[in-house]
Amino acid sequence: MITCRHLIKIYKTGEADLKVLKDVSFSLGRGEFVAIMGPSGSGKSTLMHILGALDRPTEGQYEFNGQDMFKLSDNQLAEIRSQKIGFVFQSFNLLSRTSVLRNVMLPLIYNPLVPKAERQLKAQAALTAAGLSADRWQHLSNQLSGGQMQRVAIARALVNSPDLILADEPTGNLDSQTGEIVLNTFQRLNRRQGHTIVLITHERYVAEHADRIIKIQDGQIISDEKNFNRRIV
Amino acid sequence: MLFTDLLKETVASLTANKVRSSLTILGIVIGIGSVIGMISVGRGAQQDIESNFQALGSNLLMVMPGAQRAVGTQVRSGFGSASTLVLADAEAIAGAVPNIKNVAPDVSTRKQVTVKGNNTNTSIYGVGPEYQAVQSLALTEGSFISSQQVKSRSKVAILGPETKTTLFPELPAAVGQKVRIDKIEFTVIGVTVAKGGSGFGSSDDLIYVPLSTAQQYLTGSDAVSTINVEVQSAELMSMVQQQINDLLMVRHNIKDVSAVDFTILNQADILSAVSSAAGIFTLLLGAIAGISLLVGGIGIMNMMLTTVTERTREIGLRKSLGAKNKDISRQFLTEAVMLTFLGGLFGLLLGWLIASLINKFGGMTTAVTLSSVVLAFGVSGAIGIIFGYYPAQRAARLNPIEALRYE
Ligand SMILES: Nc1ncnc2c1ncn2[C@@H]1O[C@H](COP(=O)(O)OP(=O)(O)O)[C@@H](O)[C@H]1O
Ligand SMILES: [Mg+2]
Numbered sequence: 001m002i003t004c005r006h007l008i009k010i011y012k013t014g015e016a017d018l019k020v021l022k023d024v025s026f027s028l029g030r031g032e033f034v035a036i037m038g039p040s041g042s043g044k045s046t047l048m049h050i051l052g053a054l055d056r057p058t059e060g061q062y063e064f065n066g067q068d069m070f071k072l073s074d075n076q077l078a079e080i081r082s083q084k085i086g087f088v089f090q091s092f093n094l095l096s097r098t099s100v101l102r103n104v105m106l107p108l109i110y111n112p113l114v115p116k117a118e119r120q121l122k123a124q125a126a127l128t129a130a131g132l133s134a135d136r137w138q139h140l141s142n143q144l145s146g147g148q149m150q151r152v153a154i155a156r157a158l159v160n161s162p163d164l165i166l167a168d169e170p171t172g173n174l175d176s177q178t179g180e181i182v183l184n185t186f187q188r189l190n191r192r193q194g195h196t197i198v199l200i201t202h203e204r205y206v207a208e209h210a211d212r213i214i215k216i217q218d219g220q221i222i223s224d225e226k227n228f229n230r231r232i233v
Numbered sequence: 234m235l236f237t238d239l240l241k242e243t244v245a246s247l248t249a250n251k252v253r254s255s256l257t258i259l260g261i262v263i264g265i266g267s268v269i270g271m272i273s274v275g276r277g278a279q280q281d282i283e284s285n286f287q288a289l290g291s292n293l294l295m296v297m298p299g300a301q302r303a304v305g306t307q308v309r310s311g312f313g314s315a316s317t318l319v320l321a322d323a324e325a326i327a328g329a330v331p332n333i334k335n336v337a338p339d340v341s342t343r344k345q346v347t348v349k350g351n352n353t354n355t356s357i358y359g360v361g362p363e364y365q366a367v368q369s370l371a372l373t374e375g376s377f378i379s380s381q382q383v384k385s386r387s388k389v390a391i392l393g394p395e396t397k398t399t400l401f402p403e404l405p406a407a408v409g410q411k412v413r414i415d416k417i418e419f420t421v422i423g424v425t426v427a428k429g430g431s432g433f434g435s436s437d438d439l440i441y442v443p444l445s446t447a448q449q450y451l452t453g454s455d456a457v458s459t460i461n462v463e464v465q466s467a468e469l470m471s472m473v474q475q476q477i478n479d480l481l482m483v484r485h486n487i488k489d490v491s492a493v494d495f496t497i498l499n500q501a502d503i504l505s506a507v508s509s510a511a512g513i514f515t516l517l518l519g520a521i522a523g524i525s526l527l528v529g530g531i532g533i534m535n536m537m538l539t540t541v542t543e544r545t546r547e548i549g550l551r552k553s554l555g556a557k558n559k560d561i562s563r564q565f566l567t568e569a570v571m572l573t574f575l576g577g578l579f580g581l582l583l584g585w586l587i588a589s590l591i592n593k594f595g596g597m598t599t600a601v602t603l604s605s606v607v608l609a610f611g612v613s614g615a616i617g618i619i620f621g622y623y624p625a626q627r628a629a630r631l632n633p634i635e636a637l638r639y640e
Contacts, residue, residue, distance in 0.1 A: 052553070054633050074558065075557050082555020087554070095547065095550075109238040109242075
């Protein structure tokens with residue numbers, strides 16, 4: 001589903017250019033659950049932004065569903081994000097003072113393919129899949145615990161039935177117990193519903209919940225292995 | 234993005250910060266309110282002037298002695314000083330120029346007027362019977378000067394309502410009373426209806442006497458001050474004006490246009506000159522008030538820029554969820570327009586309130602016209618777009634990654 005060839009990303013800073021990604025190549029099939037693991041500053045988020053069509057590489061090739069992403073306009077990239085990709089962030093990024101349901105429905109207003117009448121049902125289905133109990137759906141987002149907020153964010157990422165879910169340090173702001181619940185949610189979405197998931201983390205322990213671990217350091221892939229003894233929650 | 238979604242998002246973000254939104258709206262309310270209020274004063278003045286002129290009678294040309302001057306520069310001074318027009322000119326106009334309804338010459342002067350116990354100094358107009366129709370004069374009592382009275386140089390007088398009050402404050406009616414004008418005794422035969430205003434010769438403080446009487450006893454010459462010509466229709470005005478001009482040039486033996494010794498004033502010209510002056514006055518008032526509107530607009534821009542900065546992360550999030558640049562710019566532009574539109578609505582109410590207060594306590598005519606209502610909404614909408622555009626563009630151009638990183 002995803003093929004990256006020789007991705008290079010250079011940030012132009014004041015004095016010297018900063019080469020954040022140096023020749024990154026890998027591919028990813030439908031239904032995979034991959035962890036991208038590396039120390040802080042190694043370029044993980046930069047890579048995720050490119051995979052998620054939020055940014056373009058300086059050089060290299062990125063194919064998504066056989067489509068060369070380099071050739072697409074900003075608006076076409078926005079459409080891909082809307083219809084094919086779901087993001088989960090470390091800091092949840094929910095709209096505060098806004099109900100859970102409205103937060104989950106937010107991506108749908110930018111997706112003309114989903115009729116208005118279906119929005120509510122889709123949001124409820126996504127919340128159920130993300131494992132948030134129905135008695136919380138009318139709550140305001142800022143009235144929830146961290147684990148609940150992240151499940152709302154996961155539901156929001158799921159609501160457009162995306163081909164790819166990208167999660168950047170989704171457990172970074174959670175204690176280990178709620179982190180486990182969130183990781184379990186991803187495993188369930190992958191195993192039971194066949195979602196393709198890229199999990200970004202700097203923690204070996206978190207990465208070991210995935211089926212495949214890509215290690216990255218200084219903008220380069222240093223290993224790419226199947227994880228046979230996957231942690232089960 | 235559907236329009237209903239856009240509205241919902243807008244309402245949600247504006248109500249998220251009610252105090253700030255209200256204060257920003259208040260700036261526009263004050264701006265629009267003062268513009269509407271000020272323009273209503275100007276428009277009121279304009280309507281006053283126009284209705285005064287209407288009361289003077291329609292389709293009127295005034296031929297006056299003295300050199301030609303541009304209409305509107307010096308309407309009064311300079312006239313009447315020369316005495317180049319005579320009664321025979323008026324008769325010639327009536328006889329020779331077609332499409333004329335009435336020719337009413339008058340001679341005016343100022344004299345001391347006395348009755349037992351009261352006296353006043355006022356304008357005396359020597360007029361004929363046609364004058365009543367030409368100036369649309371109505372009487373509260375008595376009847377107007379007749380041609381018989383002109384022919385026989387009767388010493389009779391018609392009083393303006395103010396003059397009547399000055400001279401006979403106690404009496405309910407003045408007909409039959411005697412007044413002395415320049416020590417000559419006249420009998421009052423009528424009182425005119427108040428016209429109000431202070432336009433051309435429409436003052437209520439004056440006395441009409443027969444033209445011949447005035448010429449013989451008061452001015453002592455054959456000259457007339459004005460020849461009022463009522464034309465049959467408005468379209469014929471300029472043609473008749475030209476014909477009178479040609480006729481008088483021949484009669485006065487003048488070859489050179491620059492040497493004419495009379496002036497023909499067209500009522501429509503005077504009206505348009507005066508009301509365009511009032512229009513400028515309106516514009517000026519509106520412009521002064523517009524400054525506060527500008528300040529309100531800057532307030533909108535300030536708030537929108539603050540909002541964009543505060544909501545940088547939200548903008549990044551929306552973009553990551555698939556919002557296009559135009560979705561983002563539309564959202565912020567709609568917020569700005571919604572703010573100014575609400576401001577316009579309440580500003581209209583405030584302006585209307587100001588106008589009625591000025592009318593009630595300031596004693597000035599005010600008029601909130603449909604055009605000011607349209608202006609209020611048009612201008613406030615435009616302010617929203619103009620001052621919201623830049624912040625909206627800034628929001629739309631934010632790099633989603635930097636926006637997501639923003640703390
Ligand atoms: N917009 C940017 N401009 C300049 N440097 C950047 C920018 N974004 C990230 N970087 C730098 O790129 C490097 C990699 O960042 P990032 O991809 O966020 O790493 P990670 O997510 O692995 O911690 C860091 O050194 C960071 O400072
Ligand atoms: Mg990172």
